[in-house]
Amino acid sequence: MKISYGDRLTSGIIYALLALLAFVTFYPFWNSAVISFNTGADTSLGGITFWPRAFTLDNYEIVFQDKRLVHAFLISVLRTVIGTVLSIAATAVFAYGMSKKELVGRKYYMIFCIIPLYFDGGLIPSYMLIRSLGLMNSFWVMVIPGLISIWNMIVFRTFFQQLPHNLEESAKIDGCGYWQTLFRIVLPLSGPVVATLALFSAVGHWNDWFTATLYISDTKLLPIQTLLQQILSSNIMSEQMMQTSAAAQSHIASARSVTTKSLTMATMMVATIPIILVYPFVQKYFVKGVMVGSLKE
Amino acid sequence: MKRLLLRQWDLQLMVIPALIFIFIFSYVPMYGIVIAFKDYDIFQGLNASPWVGLDNFKEFLRAEEFRTVMRNTLAISFLKLVIGFPAPILLALMLNEVRIPIFKRIVQTISYLPHFLSWVIVSGFVLTMLSSDYGSLNIALEKLHLIDEPVNWLTIPNYFWGILIATGLWKGIGFGSIVYLAAISGVNPDLYEAADIDGAGRLRKIFSITLPCILPVVSIFLILAIGDLLSAGFEDILLLQNDIVRDVSDVLDTYVYRIGIKNSLFSYAAAVGLFKAVISVVLLTFANALARRSGNSLW
Numbered sequence: 001m002k003i004s005y006g007d008r009l010t011s012g013i014i015y016a017l018l019a020l021l022a023f024v025t026f027y028p029f030w031n032s033a034v035i036s037f038n039t040g041a042d043t044s045l046g047g048i049t050f051w052p053r054a055f056t057l058d059n060y061e062i063v064f065q066d067k068r069l070v071h072a073f074l075i076s077v078l079r080t081v082i083g084t085v086l087s088i089a090a091t092a093v094f095a096y097g098m099s100k101k102e103l104v105g106r107k108y109y110m111i112f113c114i115i116p117l118y119f120d121g122g123l124i125p126s127y128m129l130i131r132s133l134g135l136m137n138s139f140w141v142m143v144i145p146g147l148i149s150i151w152n153m154i155v156f157r158t159f160f161q162q163l164p165h166n167l168e169e170s171a172k173i174d175g176c177g178y179w180q181t182l183f184r185i186v187l188p189l190s191g192p193v194v195a196t197l198a199l200f201s202a203v204g205h206w207n208d209w210f211t212a213t214l215y216i217s218d219t220k221l222l223p224i225q226t227l228l229q230q231i232l233s234s235n236i237m238s239e240q241m242m243q244t245s246a247a248a249q250s251h252i253a254s255a256r257s258v259t260t261k262s263l264t265m266a267t268m269m270v271a272t273i274p275i276i277l278v279y280p281f282v283q284k285y286f287v288k289g290v291m292v293g294s295l296k297e
Numbered sequence: 298m299k300r301l302l303l304r305q306w307d308l309q310l311m312v313i314p315a316l317i318f319i320f321i322f323s324y325v326p327m328y329g330i331v332i333a334f335k336d337y338d339i340f341q342g343l344n345a346s347p348w349v350g351l352d353n354f355k356e357f358l359r360a361e362e363f364r365t366v367m368r369n370t371l372a373i374s375f376l377k378l379v380i381g382f383p384a385p386i387l388l389a390l391m392l393n394e395v396r397i398p399i400f401k402r403i404v405q406t407i408s409y410l411p412h413f414l415s416w417v418i419v420s421g422f423v424l425t426m427l428s429s430d431y432g433s434l435n436i437a438l439e440k441l442h443l444i445d446e447p448v449n450w451l452t453i454p455n456y457f458w459g460i461l462i463a464t465g466l467w468k469g470i471g472f473g474s475i476v477y478l479a480a481i482s483g484v485n486p487d488l489y490e491a492a493d494i495d496g497a498g499r500l501r502k503i504f505s506i507t508l509p510c511i512l513p514v515v516s517i518f519l520i521l522a523i524g525d526l527l528s529a530g531f532e533d534i535l536l537l538q539n540d541i542v543r544d545v546s547d548v549l550d551t552y553v554y555r556i557g558i559k560n561s562l563f564s565y566a567a568a569v570g571l572f573k574a575v576i577s578v579v580l581l582t583f584a585n586a587l588a589r590r591s592g593n594s595l596w
Binding site for chain 2: 010024025032049097109119150
């Protein structure tokens with residue numbers, strides 16, 4: 001087929017713009033990673049872009065020795081695992097019940113679930129609720145309020161309703177109750193849905209920093225994202241302070257190989273790595289997930 | 298009825314705990330909105346606190362911050378709508394023109410990734426890129442001789458909105474394009490063949506076939522975006538703002554957080570939150586009514 005000059009020009013522009021987008025998206029990761037592998041003293045001289053100039057692992061060594069950071073990382077892992085497992089289990093049970101046509105009151109239950117999707121109390125009433133439930137400064141404040149996701153329930157329910165009924169029928173004849181059928185027959189058939197929703201839930205848990213900012217003041221319970229946010233905002237302050245006496249400060253900074261900035265970069269990388277690790281799996285499932293999401297709207 | 302319930306007690310047991318849970322975590326806060334009409338006293342509790350009618354709302358409308366907060370909210374969300382809404386559509390259209398599968402995959406893989414990062418990490422990247430002493434933006438602009446000395450971008454009020462929009466674009470453009478790509482792949486290929494026979498070029502096909510075919514999807518997302526017009530953003534602003542740019546960065550949601558949680562003015566902040574929620578519902582209804590005329594409404 002003949003390709004016109006205009007079409008070739010259009011293609012050229014499109015490829016160039018997409019390559020630029022990919023570069024602009026990727027560069028901040030790369031640059032931050034490079035800075036995390038560069039000595040802080042050298043970084044503060046400026047000019048670090050694509051490659052480390054004075055390669056070092058000191059930043060990571062210090063980050064991994066910092067008990068506070070390791071602890072925050074563990075809190076993040078713990079809340080992600082516990083929060084995801086409990087939320088998926090509770091939501092799946094709920095959705096399975098809601099998927100049964102013989103459930104008495106099903107229609108009213110559904111309306112009861114849909115109203116909160118349109119109206120919510122907002123920040124202040126939720127805050128007061130958490131406070132009156134005594135969840136302030138508790139690990140469980142990061143797990144319990146998100147236990148039941150109405151969106152996920154709808155996705156699960158739609159999936160369960162599409163499953164062939166004869167399997168469940170035969171289970172029923174064999175004397176399985178609803179609970180047994182769900183755990184023995186239905187859930188093993190629901191791998192892809194469980195994986196998709198679990199991955200999204202896990203990413204959400206890992207990335208959530210605001211819940212802990214709102215409700216947790218005990219530093220022993222802070223997840224890595226919240227701790228990182230506090231480090232970053234204290235860095236902004238120190239940057240502002242540095243402007244007042246830039247000359248004096250940079251003199252001190254250049255004497256050390258590790259600076260708060262190079263440490264911050266290493267911390268940022270540590271907080272990002274789990275996401276990068278699960279990303280291939282997320283990508284495998286998430287397009288489906290988005291499609292399910294657009295169906296339910 | 299009672300016998301029926303008893304017979305399926307195990308089925309009911311699957312849903313009732315979850316419904317109680319939803320009641321506590323969704324319905325109780327809805328009732329909690331009454332705090333906006335009261336003068337909340339921490340010692341008396343919510344129920345015993347005196348009613349004050351619309352006083353909190355009046356106070357907000359008269360407050361000094363009202364004008365700046367409303368201006369920032371509307372300006373930032375308007376910019377996000379005008380720039381951030383069409384951008385993913387444009388990206389999807391461009392990706393659809395790519396004929397090299399590996400190139401398409403690489404661009405998609407990279408551009409979806411930021412969606413899965415927390416705003417904390419993203420704000421860390423912004424701070425790194427824009428930093429005045431080792432930031433790559435300053436390095437690049439200095440090399441190009443566009444600036445003479447490093448600029449501390451985040452402390453200059455004039456740049457704040459631009460930084461915010463660019464950051465949002467960086468994080469959301471790839472993921473936002475997925476829905477439109479799916480819509481585009483649903484377009485009947487016969488239409489393109491017919492256009493080929495008629496000798497239509499690429500751009501012609503985009504404007505005459507692809508865009509009209511994905512219009513229903515675009516319109517649904519536009520309605521939702523308009524309903525969200527008063528949500529100018531929360532996490533992104535909270536993480537990128539500082540005291541120097543407060544005047545251009547405070548929006549309704551961050552104002553509620555700052556006044557309500559940090560200064561403990563619960564009743565007043567709840568009133569501001571409710572003010573926002575009510576206007577959002579009005580906007581959503583309005584946008585939907587407009588869309589209904591073109592036959593692409595939500596309800």
